[in-house]
Amino acid sequence: MQRPSYDRDAQRRGIVHLGLGAFHRAHQAAYTDQAMAAGDRDWAITGVSLRSPHVHDALAPQDGLYTLTERDQSAQRMRVIGAIRDVLVAPHDPGAVVAAIAARDTHVVTLTVTEKGYCRRPDGTVDPAVVNGRARTIYHYLCDAFAARRAAGLPGLTLVSCDNLTANGPVLHRAISEFLDATMPELRAWFEAECACPSTMVDRIVPAVTASDLDRVPSRLEMRDEAAVITEPFHQWVIEDRFAGPRPRWEAGGAQFVADVSSYETAKLRLLNGAHSALAYLGLARGLSFVHEAVADPAIRPLVERLMRIEAAPTIDATAGQDLPAYIDALLHRFANPALAHRLDQIATDGSQKIGPRWLEPLAIACARGMASPATLQALAAWLVFVRGNSHTVADPLADRLSGLWNEHGANGIVDAVFGDAGLLPATSGLDGPSRRELTRMVHERTST
Template identity: 65%
Template sequence: MRLSDATAGTLPDSIAWGGYDRHAQRRGIVHLGIGAFHRAHQAWYTDAAMAAGDRDWAITGVSLRSPQVRAQLAPQDGLYTVSERGPAGEAIRLVEAVRAVLVAPSAPDAVAEALADPDTKIVTLTVTEKGYARRPDSPRDPAAHTAGPRTIYDYLGEAVIARHDRGAGPLTLISCDNLAANGATLRAGLAEWLDAVSPRHRAWFEQGWACPATMVDRIVPATMPADLDRVAAATGLRDEGAVVTEAYAQWVIEDRFAGPRPRWDVAGAQFVADVRPFETAKLRMLNGAHSALACLGLARDHRFVHEAIADPAIRPLVERLMRAEAAPSVAAAPGQDLARYADLLLTRFANPALPHRLAQIATDGSQKIGPRWLEALADNRAAGRDSPATLTALAAWTGFVRAPGAAADPMAETLAARWAAAGREGIVDALFGPAGLFGAAGALADAERAFVTARLEEHRAD
């Protein structure tokens, strides 16, 4: 049998769930980009808040492209399970927070109505780095909002207009993506859209809407068929929307809201005045190490994170990247123990119960290396600190993207064209020189470019 409202009562006692009346809750949150991470993170936190007594925070999930998640969850009335796996075993929880899933390309009016609904108070987003249109070779053009695929700014900008004209009140928009200053990035993009499309509504947006910065952290590998079979064996029900994750979860949120918010802190979320130290540590230590493991591990024919971190040729380099290069570039908050954080990350990476595919991490690398590596390199360069581990990872990525089909990346064709034009001897200058693809902010010093070029020569495959 398939998991649903009608069958959930048959779940064994070993499966945890909130026990609240989910159908009595109004939908207070719209989430853009519903996928595995959202289901294991923001929806999981929201479910815990409603289980603790909060009301009217049910979620309308929006898929911006694929109907896959709707096909998974709609027959299940939005229900799904989260399996937390570690060396000591597994714990499964039923999550009841998602009430509907909309597919934006086929139901744009329904998405617009959900965003304009007076009951909606918060919009959360997991649209990946490229969803914010920050490609260095393709500046955002808000005036072209009607051409091609619709962006987050189209949906949110139209929501600003509709809510103003209906008197529905402002929203809190919470980016949950791995971007430095993600709230400010979202706010600036939406302000540009309003300037181009409806300038008179920008003032209201600036006055009342909130875009707090956040840091999110939970390792959520892609769910595989074997995972679904394992969940079915444990629950007695088929759950096509199941997600697997680790027991660890972290969510740090700037405490700046336009209206009410759920008590996400009952599940451990932190509301703070300044997210930046947590955000920078996560981007440079966890995400930076992940990207290094992906590029270095795939080059040595590893498939999973736990295999790559166990490789004696890779682990010391990744550990140096975290402890000696990324951590010194972080202005830590009081009580933020970066050495302990590195210890915890190494333990999480080595978890064999949670196979995390390196190929999944390697996607969209051109959007990730700026906040994960290039910004740390710039800070260390200014402080007179060398960064050989980060530069070695950057060399591995540079070689990795030579073939246009190496990984899914919005700049794959551009990168392959640069390789074809510049060759191995010139590619580092073409990407990271003063006039390179990544611009002045991503430019390396002469000695750093020479180091990366030498590493490419060491691994010459042609």
């Protein structure tokens, strides 16, 4: 088993990460660990849990150490990751979070806060409740730290969004700018001149760790690891090469630095993430629990393959050397990995925040080109029926509103209530009249069986 080969105590904290979940520990922290193992210095991570103390309580007694296990059908590989040195719980000590971001040694802030962590309205603007409310968000921590850095004469930061958002760098830049304009307008010019928000594409399947997973780790480690992470061997990180200051040599772990991330990002959102969401809602409707079960189902696999190969792939402007058919083949192989128990209900969370870039954007392009998208519409119908929530809890920030629309409009009107011109998710969805009528038919079909 591989262990950190560098002196952890000698590394200064160069990165603050917001959103210290399993994905970060399997992805950005692992890349940083490899960079320091290759001789890079002073990029230790201060991790911030924005809500729950659970990750802190698991990592702190272990001095930030944890195991990363890569599993496929034939083997597994385990290594100990040493990149995380401090773990903060933001609600317990918000001042410590601001101080960490404002520290002289900090040069990079990375974020995995999920789509809903950006607190955006359907039109992309920051929810006014963030500005006017008492609850602290990523914007409060970042902007308070900006003020402290400017007052201390320190340079700006590179803010690296690693969330599944189209143009995640510009999204973060716009949101921070709006927040500053509303709360600290005197800082806007400093932010524009001193900070950078490069776009990124991240790709690694990281299921939620179960109690049985944790029980199996001691057999190899000879101790219990409460912060263990289990993932697949595949990993990818494509980063726009635009930084405000120094950066880690993440390329030591295989990261790619490019001038334009957009085609990689679009392919991942519409193919991997779009297929994942389709597998989740279609699979749950058939009583399945895991991705590998759903992709093996003879009623689901053809739909998901069509969604990727025929409906989504033609909407992507691939760059030279980007082989979309090969990428789709690899995705289907990864989805079928039974050693990676990726739960469909985990993927199904927060669907209202995800379906835009995953399904609605390619649908709009397809509609404009006169292309049919029956598989994508079937996935949308499964999502609409899922969020009705008759026999299960719906984990979604719009769950109550979606349930209310179902109660008010029923199967006849739910499509227009959600996707119509005055709907909850407006007509920018790309769903024209014929598509909405076909989607309504599919919803009826699913609710009448």
